[in-house]
Amino acid sequence: MDPKVNGQLQHDWSWLIAAYLFLGGVGGGAYTIGAINSFMGEELGLSTTVALWIAFPALLVGTMFLIADLGSPSRAVLAAMKPKTSWIARGTLIISTFMVLSFLHLVLHQFVAVDQSVLNVIAIAGIVFAIGTMAYTGILLGASKGIPFWRTGIVPALFVISALVTGHFALMLGIAVFGDIAETSAMLRVMALEAAVLVAIEVLAILFFLQAAFRQPDPRESAERILRKRMFVIGYFILGLAAPLVLMLVAYRAMAGDGAGVVTILGLGAVLGLIGGLILRQAVLICGALPTLNMAGFEFRRIHRPKEPKPGIGMLPPS
């Protein structure tokens, strides 16, 4: 049977969920890098402080986006009732624990004088849950049986890498804005190189993801759709990946000299990279299509669910 009926895109998850996945990734990525830096010595202390100020607010705002997307937000407290089988329930537990840890870490780091060993214990636990949060944002999609595009197996890895990239960019932006450039330029130079390497890995991950999608019929349809979207090609691939990669390398080279004007280049690259991370998630979400129905050699395509009601019988169509 020829697929004469339109394929059907999911349209129930969009910007609010994309923002939730994005902010969860930024929070997890920034925290992971900042907490690892806390073990590296005093000179990286600023990056830990900035990371802590990014992580908890990002998670809080991200969770608000998720709650805003719920059809019945008042029942959000039931979200973790079935962690044995549901990734949303598991994710709720992971993110909630991570939020508590990141908040505790922030308060103890900034406002309470405690022994470094206590902070180290919190940091180690926090890193575990931060990685869990980054992975969860991808696994949530990867576990959706109804959307083959998300189930190619690469989405969790892609989202973890993207979370590290966006977390890194958020951290650089924070350091550039709140730090003294004379004191932080050496750290920012190293971070620019790290960012370039991470972005290069993300480029490989997205290419691998698309290649995997093109190898199967149903994900291929979504992959073709995503590549037809200007938002993805220009907004993500060119402005969100290629441009930051170039800008980070330019900044890295420029900082070897006097470093004049480099903060602007770094800031621009970081902002573009962050926007790219959000666009990636939105594009992956809205290009998710349901699988083709088939049975004993027959193949069917679903009709498109009309979003707008059609004119009723006896009614004139709108002029």
Next chain:
Amino acid sequence: MPRYGMVIDLKRCYGCYACSMACKTANHTPPGVFWARVLMGEVGKYPNAVRQALPVLCMQCEQPSCMEVCPTGATQQTDEGVVIVEKDKCMGCKYCIMACPYGARYSVEEWESYFPDGLPLSPLEEFQKKAWEEKSGVGVATKCDFCCDRIGDGREPACVEACPAKARIFGDLDDPNSEVSILIKKERGQVLNPEFGNEPKVYYLLPR
């Protein structure tokens, strides 16, 4: 305890959409929501191509992926094997919609009029909206439940009753003498996308 299932004979179905209309009438589903849908496709190649209708609904899977991913436990399976949504437990995360490979689930947050240009709801729509909100709720996942309430009254699901070609047969899959069991065995009933592993309880009899 019966284990309900359905057989849809594609040789008999000619795509009249009576099942879709009967479902909307019985369950007061809002605009854009079709618990019972009919997909159209083509079989064969020119000059021997023919259109073929494929009625679809919730497959009432034995291993429902929607139930597996539901974080609140709102999606449940009755003793008769019917997958239902307990509206007071659903938080409207829509994860079940993403998990259902058959696209059988919907979430409606606002009832929009069937009529264009922002016209107010007609009296019939007002009645349907109220009935829908009482039965299925607002902002929660909804789906076909094999017309549980009608089955309880000893009737068949609305789509089965309405089918003019008798293409839909409803019954107990565990009863070897039921019409559904006999048809599945005799005519080699097939399920959609068995590779999903959901074990649907809606079987199809293929056109020859």
